[in-house]
Amino acid sequence: MxxxxxxxxxxxxxxxxxxxxxxxxxxxxxxxxxxxxxxxxxxxxxxxxxxxxxxxxxxxxxxxxxxxxxxxxxxxxxxxxxxxxxxxxxxxxxxxxxxxxxxxxxxxxxxxxxxxxxxxxxxxxxxxxxxxxxxxxxxxxxxxxxxxxxxxxxxxxxxxxxxxxxxxxxxxxxxxxxxxxxxxxxxxxxxxxxxxxxxxxxxxxxxxxxxxxxxxxxxxxxxxxxxxxxxxxxxxxxxxxxxxxxxxxxxxxxxVDYAVWDPAKDPCLAASYSREDMEGKAACRRALRTEMGLKGGGRGGPLCVMVSRLASQKGVELLMATLEDLLWMGLEVAVLGTGEVAYETSLRRAAERHHKQMAFRGLFNERLAHLFFAGGDLLLMPSRYEPAGLNQLYAMRYGTLPLVRTVGGLASSVIAHKEIDLERDTGFQFQGFNPAELLWGVVRACRAFEDKEAWRRLVWNAMSQDFSxxxxxxxxxxxxxxxxxxxxxxx
Missing domain, CATH: 3.40.50.2000 (Glycogen Phosphorylase B;)
Structure with missing residues (x-):
C-alpha cells in the first residue's frame, strides 16, 4: 500500500x-x-x-x-x-x-x-x-x-x-x-x-x-x-x-518494545545480563529475594513468580489451590499485582503464614515488575483465558521460563512439547483449568530445573525469541x- x-x-x-x-x-x-x-x-x-x-x-x-x-x-x-x-x-x-x-x-x-x-x-x-x-x-x-x-x-x-x-x-x-x-x-x-x-x-x-x-x-x-x-x-x-x-x-x-524490555540495558535491575552472559541474572534473583523477604526454598527449586491483575480470568484460584503443595515442595513463590479484594486478602494471609517462602505485594509497580521478570526462574500464567498476554513475552526475554495454560496468545507464543525438546521449547504448558494440571506443570518444570544444562538451553531458546x-x-x-x-x- x-x-x-x-x-x-x-x-x-x-x-x-x-x-x-x-x-x-x-x-x-x-x-x-x-x-x-x-x-x-x-x-x-x-x-x-x-x-x-x-x-x-x-x-x-x-x-x-x-x-x-x-x-x-x-x-x-x-x-x-x-x-x-x-x-x-x-x-x-x-x-x-x-x-x-x-x-x-x-x-x-x-x-x-x-x-x-x-x-x-x-x-x-x-x-x-x-x-x-x-x-x-x-x-x-x-x-x-x-x-x-x-x-x-x-x-x-x-x-x-x-x-x-x-x-x-x-x-x-x-x-x-x-x-x-x-x-x-x-x-x-x-x-x-x-x-x-x-x-x-x-x-x-x-x-x-x-x-x-x-x-x-x-x-x-x-x-x-x-x-x-x-x-x-x-x-x-x-x-x-x-x-x-x-x-x-x-x-x-x-x-514487545525491546527498548523498554531488555535485561542488558534495564535500569530497574540490580545487574544487567544477556543471553550470552547470564551472570547478572543471579544477582537479580538475589535482589528479588531480598526485596520480597524470601528466606526459604532450601531445596534449590525454581523461584516461581506471578505478575498479574488479580482476577478470575488470570487463574488466581488455581495458584491458591496449589500453593500449599508448592511450598511443601520447598519452592518460593512471589506474587505482584492488584485486583479483586478477595484474592488480595487470600494472598496476603498466605504470605503472612509462610513469610519465608511466600511473598505478596498488592500494588502495581513498574520497577518491581521488571525485577520479578529478571529475578524469577518460572513465571506462572494459569489463565482461564488470555487474549494475547505480554508477561510471558517479557519473561522469555529475561530468561524466566513461562508455565502457561494453552489458551489464546499463551498457546501461540510459548513453545512446549509433552517430551521436552531442548532445541525448540521456550517454556511449559498445561491444558485443563484445574489445580492438578497446574501442579503437574510445576513438577515438570522442577525436573527440568534440576538438569542445569537442560534449563540453560531452554532459557537460551526463550531469550532468542523475537516478538519485536x-x-x-x-x-x-x-x-x-x-x-x-x-x-x-x-x-
Whole structure:
C-alpha cells in the first residue's frame, strides 16, 4: 500500500501516560513502531487528571464544539508527542478529573457510559476540525468502540470522511462496555442504531458490539484468540456477532518494545545480563529475594513468580489451590499485582503464614515488575483465558521460563512439547483449568530445573525469541489496506 495511510488511534491507555495493563503497553509501542516505518500516526486519549499532571501537554487554541448536536458540550484538546507519534488528550468538563481511569475502590464509576461516549464524540469532533481526517481510525477495546459506530451512522455520508475506514481491535472480550438502555442517550447515535444490528444487546447498550458491527475490519491480539472468541466458551455472548464478521477478522500477536524490555540495558535491575552472559541474572534473583523477604526454598527449586491483575480470568484460584503443595515442595513463590479484594486478602494471609517462602505485594509497580521478570526462574500464567498476554513475552526475554495454560496468545507464543525438546521449547504448558494440571506443570518444570544444562538451553531458546513490534507492523499495514478496500467498496 503506497503511500502509507495516516492513522489515528483511539484508546483509553498509552504508556507512559496512562497504563493499568497490557493495553497501555501495546499503545506505547505500536504507534512508535508504525512511525519508524513511515506512517503518520497520532493517538487520542482521555485527558485524565494524572496524565495532565505529568506535564508535556499543551492546550490547543480554544474549546471545540460537539459535532453531534449537543451545543452545551465543549471539548478541550491537549497536544503532546511521544517517540514519533502525536498524542492528543481530550477533555470534556470534569469527567476525567478523577484518580482512577475506570473506577475506584468502590468499583466501576457509574457514569462510565457517559464518560467514554463523550470521549469518543470528542475525538471525532476534534478530528473534524483539525484538518483532513485520517484514512484509518484504529480503535482499541470498548472505551473507543463508539467511534466506528458514529463514523458509520453519523459521518459516513460526509465528503470529509468519505475515505476514512475504521478498525476495531479487541484486546479482551471479557470487557464490553455494557450498560442500561438509558445510557444510549449519551452516545450521539441515531435512534435506529439501538437495534440488533447496532449497539443493542438483550435490551442493554453494548458499546463493543457496536464497534464490532460497524468497523470495516476487526482484529484481536492473537491468532488463537481470534478463533476462540467465535465459540460459546470464549465468546462472552458475542460469539455469533463475531462469527458473522469472520471474513473481516484477523488475529495479530502483540509484540514487545525491546527498548523498554531488555535485561542488558534495564535500569530497574540490580545487574544487567544477556543471553550470552547470564551472570547478572543471579544477582537479580538475589535482589528479588531480598526485596520480597524470601528466606526459604532450601531445596534449590525454581523461584516461581506471578505478575498479574488479580482476577478470575488470570487463574488466581488455581495458584491458591496449589500453593500449599508448592511450598511443601520447598519452592518460593512471589506474587505482584492488584485486583479483586478477595484474592488480595487470600494472598496476603498466605504470605503472612509462610513469610519465608511466600511473598505478596498488592500494588502495581513498574520497577518491581521488571525485577520479578529478571529475578524469577518460572513465571506462572494459569489463565482461564488470555487474549494475547505480554508477561510471558517479557519473561522469555529475561530468561524466566513461562508455565502457561494453552489458551489464546499463551498457546501461540510459548513453545512446549509433552517430551521436552531442548532445541525448540521456550517454556511449559498445561491444558485443563484445574489445580492438578497446574501442579503437574510445576513438577515438570522442577525436573527440568534440576538438569542445569537442560534449563540453560531452554532459557537460551526463550531469550532468542523475537516478538519485536517492527516484525509485526507489516501485518497491521495489511489490516489497514483491507479496511480501506472495504471502505471504498461501501462507497
Amino acid at each position: 503506497s503511500p502509507k495511510p495516516r492513522v489515528a488511534m483511539v484508546s483509553s491507555e498509552m504508556y507512559p501516560f496512562a497504563k493499568s495493563g497490557g493495553l497501555g503497553d501495546v499503545l506505547g509501542a505500536l504507534p512508535p513502531a508504525l512511525a519508524r516505518q513511515g506512517v503518520e500516526v497520532s493517538v487520542f486519549l482521555p485527558a485524565y487528571k494524572s496524565l495532565l499532571q505529568k506535564g508535556g501537554f499543551a492546550p490547543l487554541n480554544g474549546d471545540l464544539p460537539d459535532a453531534f448536536g449537543a451545543p452545551e458540550v465543549r471539548y478541550t484538546v491537549f497536544k503532546g508527542r511521544f517517540d514519533g507519534a502525536q498524542v492528543y488528550a481530550v477533555r470534556s468538563g470534569d469527567l476525567f478529573d478523577r484518580e482512577g481511569f475506570y473506577g475506584d475502590d468502590g468499583g466501576e464509576y457509574p457514569d462510565n457510559a457517559l464518560r467514554f461516549s463523550r470521549f469518543c464524540r470528542g475525538v471525532l469532533s476534534a478530528l473534524g476540525q483539525m484538518g483532513s481526517p485520517p484514512e484509518i481510525l484504529h480503535c482499541h477495546d470498548w472505551q473507543s468502540a463508539l467511534v466506528p459506530a458514529l463514523l458509520k451512522t453519523r459521518l459516513g455520508g460526509s465528503p470529509a470522511w468519505a475515505r476514512t475506514a475504521s478498525v476495531m481491535t479487541i484486546h479482551n472480550l471479557g470487557y464490553q462496555g455494557r450498560y442500561a438502555s438509558d445510557d444510549f442517550q449519551h452516545t450521539g447515535l441515531p435512534p435506529e442504531a439501538f437495534g440488533i444490528d447496532g449497539v443493542e444487546y438483550y435490551g442493554d447498550l453494548n458499546l463493543l458490539k457496536g464497534g464490532i458491527v460497524c468497523a470495516e475490519v476487526v482484529s484481536t491480539v492473537s491468532e488463537s484468540y481470534a478463533q476462540e472468541i467465535q465459540t460459546a466458551e470464549q465468546g462472552n455472548g458475542l460469539e455469533g456477532v463475531i462469527a458473522s464478521r469472520a471474513g473481516d477478522l484477523l488475529g495479530i500477536m502483540n509484540g 513490534w517492527d516484525r509485526i507492523v507489516p501485518r497491521y499495514l495489511e489490516l489497514y489496506e483491507g479496511a480501506l478496500a472495504r471502505r471504498a467498496a461501501r462507497g
